[in-house]
Amino acid sequence: MAVHEHQNQNSGLRPGSLRGAFREAPLVVGVDGSEPSLRAADWAADEAALRGVPLRVVYASLWERYEGTALAAEHKPFEEVRAEDIVAVGLRRALRRHPDLDVSAEILAEEPEYALVREGRDAAALVLGTRGRSDFVEMLLGSVSLAVAAYADCPVIVLRGSHDNQVGATPARRVVVGVGGTSKGSAALRFAAEEARLRRVPLDAVRAWRCPAYESVDHPLLTGEPARLHEERAAKVLGEALEEVPADIDLRRRTVEGPTRHALLDASHDAGLLVVGARRHPGRLGLQLGRVAHGVLHHAACPVAVVPEPV
The missing domain is CATH 3.40.50.620 (HUPs)
Structure with a gap:
């Protein structure tokens, strides 16, 4: 990864x-x-x-x-x-x-x-x-x-x-937030930024990206170019989502190749708090948690904050 x-x-x-x-x-x-x-x-x-x-x-x-x-x-x-x-x-x-x-x-x-x-x-x-x-x-x-x-x-x-x-016990540990495709102005990002500010620690914003199967980076004619384009797209989405983060936050951007769940679980090992958003769908039956939130709640190495995101 x-x-x-x-x-x-x-x-x-x-x-x-x-x-x-x-x-x-x-x-x-x-x-x-x-x-x-x-x-x-x-x-x-x-x-x-x-x-x-x-x-x-x-x-x-x-x-x-x-x-x-x-x-x-x-x-x-x-x-x-x-x-x-x-x-x-x-x-x-x-x-x-x-x-x-x-x-x-x-x-x-x-x-x-x-x-x-x-x-x-x-x-x-x-x-x-x-x-x-x-x-x-x-x-x-x-x-x-x-x-x-x-x-x-x-x-x-x-x-x-x-x-x-x-x-x-460990106030110096950073706050990590997962940034999805529609994270601009998200409640999870605002919550994570405020936690980082209060704790006076860095905020690590993580955006995962993956090449579609038909654009395998192992293909001899496609190696490098598709991966670079997908990473650039992820960096652009990440940058747009973070435009509203206050300037006094020690902000660190990370683009990670691989599934979002794996990227966040890896980041949780040296974090003080992991923040993820969860979309709320009024009237929908069943647990209102996405696969990422569900996965990190079960397996993260640090406390997890699940922040409701209105649809």
């Missing part, structure tokens, strides 16, 4: 008890008590502090449906106590990292997928962690994270179990 770089606090919580109105859209992190989700809460605390926005820790479960109302009348159901403990731990961890951070929590008695997608309507972004108990499972994405990334109206940042707390 050829790569070319062009430098240019709370206890005793009841479900829904802490829902409040913020002057600024908060960052929302979903927790379930697993260590990956609590590491995601750490990551979200760093991100919220970086953005200067509130952080909301959300736990969602259908425990009320399965706990008897008679038992709940005399004693708190076990799952409610567990939910309170989980969000309390998330709150403490966030405040330990950033004592001045505006942090709140919410417990929702409903399916996590629906609850988090709804929370995303008023959020700056959603942050989720996924579990992994083996090397194979680590490469796969949980159903909740996949569904939320596919349907949320705001950016969704997903950290798998193998990802470190990379906002705070």
